[in-house]
Amino acid sequence: MKATVYHAPGDVRVENVPDPVIREATDAIVRVTHACICGSDLWFYRGDAKWEPGWRTGHEWMGIVEDVGRDVTSLEKGDRVFAPFAYSDGTCEFCRHDVQTSCLHGGYWGGADNDGGQGEVVRAPWADGTLVKIPDAAANDESLLRAILPLTDVMGTGHHAALSAGVGPGAVAAVVGDGAVGLCAVLAAKRLGAERIIVFGRHAARLDLARRFGATDVVTERGDEAIARALEMTGGGVPAVLECVGNAGSMAMASGMARPGGTIGFVGVPYGSHDGLNLRRMFSQNIALRGGVAPVRAYAEELLADVLAGALDPSPVFDLDVSLDDVPRGYAAMDGRDAIKVLVRP
């Protein structure tokens, strides 16, 4: 089969690799119909994450089950499924506590050991625990499928940011970052009842989309100026800050603008964010930090129900579709900020 393989910073290629086969009785083999390129893929693409040549790429995908191991009970050949970006057994202590990303037998797609989503077929470990079946009635509705696809990562991650920051009805929230996760965080905050959603970003088209998703205010300043604006706009700080970038600047903004007694929900993969964390302010003002890598499996059913009901549609984050062969062009577009998020059709 064909799959995307990392070679070096700036160099990913679509190559022939061995067809996956069932290895464990809990596996499924899934033919990928839709996948994405993620902002976090840019960490290795830009050489910021330590990756090895030969590693597979892509952690957001959905597809159709082709085969299942003998212990798989909830799925069968022909089912349409989507996959959270982490696989998990569904039964361990951490899965039962909805921290599936800490599953005792779990892992992430791609890398050295697993198939990636940016390919034709994936062997999915712990299929019963991991894969989420899409009801047959929706299984061939392309516009619904595009709206479901972000549940593999960015929509669940935005939801995790909002939940972690304590967003509820009437909340005043800030979203730091206008990437796909930030945009989904806006949507999630709106869905959870936030009354005011201030988004911090620089990119006009993304900020327009943020407004469509429910942002009430847009701030294009950065750094200390952004903090000053946030403090002024909210009379002393933002109760719920959703940190959706992960670098030093975004975390400095988040920890500088949170309201005394407030909470930062952090979901941006930390590449430098430790340096930006204003721990002394967090201490002196009792600002909490919650979140982390999103257990999107925990949110799958709830968010899927809303998508199927027409109440949630994150699909506008996709502004470029590519074929599998064109995945390298998709990376270049994401890297150049020419695309918010790329949808891959193998």
Next chain:
Amino acid sequence: MKATVYHAPGDVRVENVPDPVIREATDAIVRVTHACICGSDLWFYRGDAKWEPGWRTGHEWMGIVEDVGRDVTSLEKGDRVFAPFAYSDGTCEFCRHDVQTSCLHGGYWGGADNDGGQGEVVRAPWADGTLVKIPDAAANDESLLRAILPLTDVMGTGHHAALSAGVGPGAVAAVVGDGAVGLCAVLAAKRLGAERIIVFGRHAARLDLARRFGATDVVTERGDEAIARALEMTGGGVPAVLECVGNAGSMAMASGMARPGGTIGFVGVPYGSHDGLNLRRMFSQNIALRGGVAPVRAYAEELLADVLAGALDPSPVFDLDVSLDDVPRGYAAMDGRDAIKVLVRP
């Protein structure tokens, strides 16, 4: 009057200073009967905090009201009161939300602008919001007063650590640090129903007291060895970690031993703890950080009721009494770890 004045690292002196007088209609003048030396006083005593010669010292104190401003309604001359380590107006948004340490008109005792508790008399701003009246029946019971005194700081701070870390009935908790705050955190965790309390420290007498206070396990290793022990003892990490020191080593331990999905309650004043924070692990394992400078005013009535009922007694943390003139000797004893906590009798 006499009061303790900072001169230089290692050099605090008891000197004559102007008698305080009512300045605002919301002030009270209180004659100090009991005060403490705090572990956090050692930051300036050791030269780690930037202090100026002439600043007053002492933020933990209780006493008898001598005079009140004309707007003070809840107190009168002769009342026995204790003071949280921060004063607060009791009416602003943050006071109403029990983050009195972020009071819009609040501040801390001592320093450049306020009287310190390690002196004969204190002018207390916002007396109605700040001072807590001790019922007359208890006002002259010396053993009760010694048990109430830690509510000015360390007992409320330990309670804040436990609450912030989510300790409740049946909890498994770790307390990092065997100073007075760590010991009070043990007492607080026990009081909130923790089933297992693992304390991390090095000092035999303090660890004995931790056991008296409810610690079920004592670990004397530090650093990575302590983390390994904690992970082993709890089968993968501690759900509620109470960080009661504030340096790099203690925060590295706290963030290294917390259980996936768990919470660190941090109350150690951050002097280096930012460097120790393992943010990548917190992200990958969804470990939260909550807490900060304790709003002990919020906990005063609840904890006072338990002390008066005989259900709570943190007074064993005091292992050295000194007169006001002997405050410098008290600092030296704390600095040398010859005393856990010093009680001052002006």
